Amino acid sequence: MAAVRVEEVLAAAEEQEAEKRRSVTVEKELELEFDLGNLLALDRNPPPGAALRGAGPRREALLRALARDNTQLLVAQLWELPAERAGGAGGPLVARLPEPAFRLPREKPPPRPRPPTRWEQFARLKGIRRRKRTSLVWDEQAKEWRRRWGYRRAGGDPARAWLAEVPAGADPEEDQFGRLRREKRERVARNELNRLRNLARAHRAGTAAPAAPLHPTGHQSREELGHVARVARVSTASLGRFQPRLPKEPAEPPSRSGGRKRRFEPLLGNLAAERSRQLDLLRDMGSKKPVLDITRAVNKQLRQEEAEAAAAKGKKQSQRGKRGRRQQRPGRSSK
Amino acid sequence: MRPLTEAETRAVFEKLGRYIGENIQLLVDRPDGTYCFRLHRDRVYYLSEKLLKVAASVPRDSLVSLGTCFGKFTKTQKFRLSVTALDFLAPYAKYKVWVKPGSEQSFLYGNHVLKSGLGRITENTAQYQGVVVFSMADVPLGFGVAAKSTQECRKVDPMAIVVFHQADVGEYVRNEDTLT
Numbered sequence: 107m108a109a110v111r112v113e114e115v116l117a118a119a120e121e122q123e124a125e126k127r128r129s130v131t132v133e134k135e136l137e138l139e140f141d142l143g144n145l146l147a148l149d150r151n152p153p154p155g156a157a158l159r160g161a162g163p164r165r166e167a168l169l170r171a172l173a174r175d176n177t178q179l180l181v182a183q184l185w186e187l188p189a190e191r192a193g194g195a196g197g198p199l200v201a202r203l204p205e206p207a208f209r210l211p212r213e214k215p216p217p218r219p220r221p222p223t224r225w226e227q228f229a230r231l232k233g234i235r236r237r238k239r240t241s242l243v244w245d246e247q248a249k250e251w252r253r254r255w256g257y258r259r260a261g262g263d264p265a266r267a268w269l270a271e272v273p274a275g276a277d278p279e280e281d282q283f284g285r286l287r288r289e290k291r292e293r294v295a296r297n298e299l300n301r302l303r304n305l306a307r308a309h310r311a312g313t314a315a316p317a318a319p320l321h322p323t324g325h326q327s328r329e330e331l332g333h334v335a336r337v338a339r340v341s342t343a344s345l346g347r348f349q350p351r352l353p354k355e356p357a358e359p360p361s362r363s364g365g366r367k368r369r370f371e372p373l374l375g376n377l378a379a380e381r382s383r384q385l386d387l388l389r390d391m392g393s394k395k396p397v398l399d400i401t402r403a404v405n406k407q408l409r410q411e412e413a414e415a416a417a418a419k420g421k422k423q424s425q426r427g428k429r430g431r432r433q434q435r436p437g438r439s440s441k
Numbered sequence: 442m443r444p445l446t447e448a449e450t451r452a453v454f455e456k457l458g459r460y461i462g463e464n465i466q467l468l469v470d471r472p473d474g475t476y477c478f479r480l481h482r483d484r485v486y487y488l489s490e491k492l493l494k495v496a497a498s499v500p501r502d503s504l505v506s507l508g509t510c511f512g513k514f515t516k517t518q519k520f521r522l523s524v525t526a527l528d529f530l531a532p533y534a535k536y537k538v539w540v541k542p543g544s545e546q547s548f549l550y551g552n553h554v555l556k557s558g559l560g561r562i563t564e565n566t567a568q569y570q571g572v573v574v575f576s577m578a579d580v581p582l583g584f585g586v587a588a589k590s591t592q593e594c595r596k597v598d599p600m601a602i603v604v605f606h607q608a609d610v611g612e613y614v615r616n617e618d619t620l621t
Contacts (some may be wrong), residue, residue, distance in 0.1 A: 131470055218528050371444040377490055380444065384469045387447075388454060392463055405565070407594040 130182075134174045140183050143206030147180040221311045223304040442481040442504065445544065452520040453485055453511070458532075459571035460584060464533035468473065468475075483565060484513040484621060485520070493552045506621040510543070523607035524583060527573075531581035534573035538587070538604050545576050548583065549611035554604035556597055566591045574606060583609030 139148040153172075158165055187201040222230065240250040245260035252260035270282035274313075318330050320337060336358075340346040351357065371380070445453065450515050454546060457465050468487070469475070475490040488496070488508025490598025496507040509529065512522040522530075540548055560577050568590040574582045585604045613620065 181505055288488060292476070370446065373443060374494065375444070377477055380477060381469060381475065382479060384450060384454075385466060388463070388469065391451070391454060391458065405592050412592075 130178065132178050133176075134179070138176065138179050140180065141206060141208045142187065143204050144208050144210070145180070145184075145203075146208055147176055149176050175208075218312060221307040223307075224300070364405060442479050442501065442507070445480050445485065448515065449480065449520075450478070452514075452518070455594075456512070456520045456522050457526075460530050460535070460573060461533040462535040464535070467533060468529060472601065479507065479510070480514075480536060481507065483515075485511045487511050487526075489565075492519075494499055507538075508575065509552070510621050512532065522584070522608065523620065524610060526603075526613045527576070527581055527583065530584055531573055534584075536570050536572045536587065537568045538562050538572045538574050538585075539579075540574055540582065542577060548574060549609050550605055551611065551613050551615070553602040553606045553608065554585070555599065556601050556603050557599040559594065559603050560592055562587075562603070564591055568593070574604060574609070583607070583611075587620055 134149075134151055136151050139150065140169075141148075149172075154168065158168060184201055187203065189199050189201045191197050194198040205410070239254065241254055243254050243260040244250075245252040247266070248260075250372060251260060253264075254260065268288060272280075272282060274281075295363055318326075318333070323333075326334070339349050408417060454465055457468075461468075476487060477490065477493060479486050479488065479493065481501075484506075486506070486508045487510075492508055496504065509525055510523060511526040511529070512520055514520055538554065539560035539562070540554055541558050541560045544554065547558065548554055554574065563572075566572060566587050567586060570587045570590075571584065572587050573584045576582055583606070585607045586603045588605050589597055597603070
């Protein structure tokens with residue numbers, strides 16, 4: 107009995123060992139490719155296609171097992187890297203990863219080329235090319251090579267500029283040092299302004315919507331066609347002033363803002379001018395209003411009718427009245 | 442807040458002219474100060490220059506009303522005169538209608554004026570002419586449109602409408618929330 111139990115125990119222990127080893131070793135047909143710098147493991151083994159088709163817990167289990175096996179292999183590779191103790195003797199064991207071999211694609215799109223600045227356009231036009239400047243300049247006074255700009259630059263020592271001559275046509279009372287400082291400040295400000303303008307132009311060029319084509323495509327809306335027609339009208343030598351209009355085309359007054367925005371009078375503008383404009387408008391409106399002919403005519407007609415009706419009634423009344431009075435007189439006199 | 446454009450001014454003056462005729466220039470050109478019209482959130486306001494300068498310093502979102510509101514432009518850009526303009530229409534009205542005491546109440550509730558409630562009417566009122574409605578004590582009650590000309594008013598039966606109601610001072614109570 108004891109021997110059987112011992113054998114059983116030994117067999118069970120061996121089984122356990124084998125299982126442990128099995129959980130650590132992974133059998134693969136093709137070896138995996140590792141890029142430990144990116145912690146990447148590439149498995150080129152063909153997947154079990156039939157089993158993966160169709161959703162379900164079996165598929166999930168298969169995928170999970172695949173992931174577990176590959177991760178096991180990757181971790182095994184990591185354990186083989188040269189490791190050291192970080193932070194002295196008691197620190198954690200840290201593996202030194204090699205350089206990443208796999209080139210990851212860009213996360214964001216590449217930067218667009220920015221539009222040329224005003225100077226760049228001018229230089230290209232004139233054919234001016236950039237001359238390489240030396241970084242060191244010979245300083246005559248100090249008799250040595252000094253850098254062009256920065257710490258201890260050539261000619262930049264403020265103690266050197268102790269004299270500022272009054273130029274020929276200037277006011278003798280003017281502060282020359284102040285003038286030099288002010289001019290420098292203005293130059294710096296102008297430079298900054300131009301830099302910001304260039305930035306704004308580049309930014310605007312980047313976000314501008316693509317212009318609608320001017321040639322006829324089959325897919326233009328009514329507004330686009332109207333815009334195109336307007337552009338075509340203005341594209342003559344006299345800027346569209348003598349272009350004849352189609353029979354039903356309305357005459358458009360030239361808009362100074364180029365059709366972009368409604369412009370209103372300023373809120374607190376010239377109130378007297380506004381008043382006079384309103385009075386002129388009233389005068390125009392008053393003059394164009396036709397005299398109420400229709401109502402007067404209708405009233406006249408009605409009055410005539412009334413008068414006729416009254417006259418006719420009066421005649422009838424008077425006639426009847428005479429007869430009536432004749433007839434009634436005896437009655438009345440009796441009363 | 443902005444001044445009225447040409448088209449908007451024309452619309453406003455046409456509407457006002459239906460009630461006060463050429464007396465509009467007494468509103469535009471006043472001897473006691475410069476008064477002007479301004480548009481704020483589709484409503485037309487009539488105010489003095491002094492008040493305009495003060496109102497210009499109020500932010501647009503916080504500004505509720507300025508001066509006197511004459512009316513508003515609807516979504517289709519038609520001008521609708523409101524009862525708050527009555528103080529300026531009543532003294533300059535060309536065609537007036539006086540309403541009997543019995544039917545004052547009816548008019549103030551928003552009903553039209555019937556022939557039975559008509560006290561007096563200006564001579565030569567045309568049909569569909571803008572009229573200002575007064576009580577017999579010459580208190581302005583509102584304004585409307587004459588449904589019949591003066592001549593026709595004489596002949597029509599007592600239950601016929603002679604003045605279409607457009608605005609009355611009862612709206613100050615009824616439409617308290619929407620008046621500005």
